Amino acid sequence: MSLLSIKDMSVDIGQYSILHGVSFEVQEGGVFVLLGRNGAGKTTTLRAVMGLWKPSPGSVRFRGEDISGLHTSDIARRGIAFVPENMGIFGGLTVAENMVLATASGKFDASRLERVYTLFPALKKFWDKPAGALSGGQKQMLSVARAIIEPRALILIDEPTKGLAPAIVDAMGEAFREISASTTILLVEQNYAFARSLGRDVAVIDDGRIVHTGTMAAFDADKDLQDRLLSLSAFQEDHE
Template sequence: MENILEVQNIQTFIGQYHILQGVSVSVPKGSITALLGRNGAGKTTTLKSILGLTPPREGKVIFEGNEIQGIPSFDIARLGIGFVPEHRAIFRDLSVEENLKIAERNKGDYARKEEMLFSLFPDLKRLITLSGANLSGGQQQMLAIARALVADNRLLLIDEPSEGLAPVIIENMMTAIRQLSAESTIVLVEQNFLVASQLAEYYVIIEEGRSVRAGKMADLVNDPDTIHRYLGAA
């Protein structure tokens, strides 16, 4: 099985704080892999370390066979890694269409992807002239994901897509992520275990800055002790 991404024992500092103290993540190509763990465990920092936003001081990040730790984050993105940050980071003052257009990496990206984006998120087409601020939480999340799809990305890192969304909207978002996974490998940070367990094939649990468990989601769902110990849910 080929891994599109290998994070090997990374150590990341933010200021003087030693936040990641040994995180390893293997992501099989074509999979959805969930990063799980309690608040403050280091999930977001793991994504940012992969992207070079908080570069790891030690350890390796290997994308498609090449070491990318230490490369500027702008160049890492250009390799084909898309990021959907927490809290639906969209431009509230820009229209839906402007939000999508400025996500281009190469000229013409948006035009090439338009049809795919609107078949995945039909609502966005209807809302195309509205400003980001006028979208509902669910619509903003769809736009945030759509932005990461404008450029050609073979790996998508999605942080907490279900956060703060109503159940019916979460269902729509899950459907979109499932469709996406046909085209792109996905690393998903997700606090909602039910959502993560229904979407992901593989999981990694992060606890206090360390990856402590990893495997197939199908095994984790049958392991209530591990779920209770690390995720505080059963």
């Protein structure tokens, strides 16, 4: 059984149809990458999984259970976390207070907190500082740390490297590798080199439709397919 199964999912927002029968499956373990051009429907897909948009028609199944009609809080309680593109942290609260709000009980498991410190040492240094005073990279670290402070089966992460310095991107990649050894990651990412280095499986979305699924290794080996689906040669030039 797939950890996450999306079947014929369509999403309308107001008068606009954003997703059109999206279907793919995420197996347990590792990193599944969702690629696509700007505006293709990647973020809408993550938000629909999280219950922030309601698919109609279509279904989202998590561990075999249809969660497409559940509230976001109920989906989160089933073991799914969401790291949005805007990071979703509270700038006026301290790092510690942000982390407390990410827990169900308001208390930290010592071993999980130590894991956060190991992955993101800066958070320990700025533990009592306002989150709004952190750098962009440190805010992203805090956002991911909030998602892993309690056990999760699946983390949805939207554009985590956007605007980050190369050294921070490298550190984030190492953290994701460690996290994905025990928690499945569904990653939306524009930085193809970053996605390629982490992904086991990949789906490509274009104009609200899935146009390719397969292994990242096979996709990375097919340069013509990359260029046809993503205009990747031009995209890579923009990011060099």
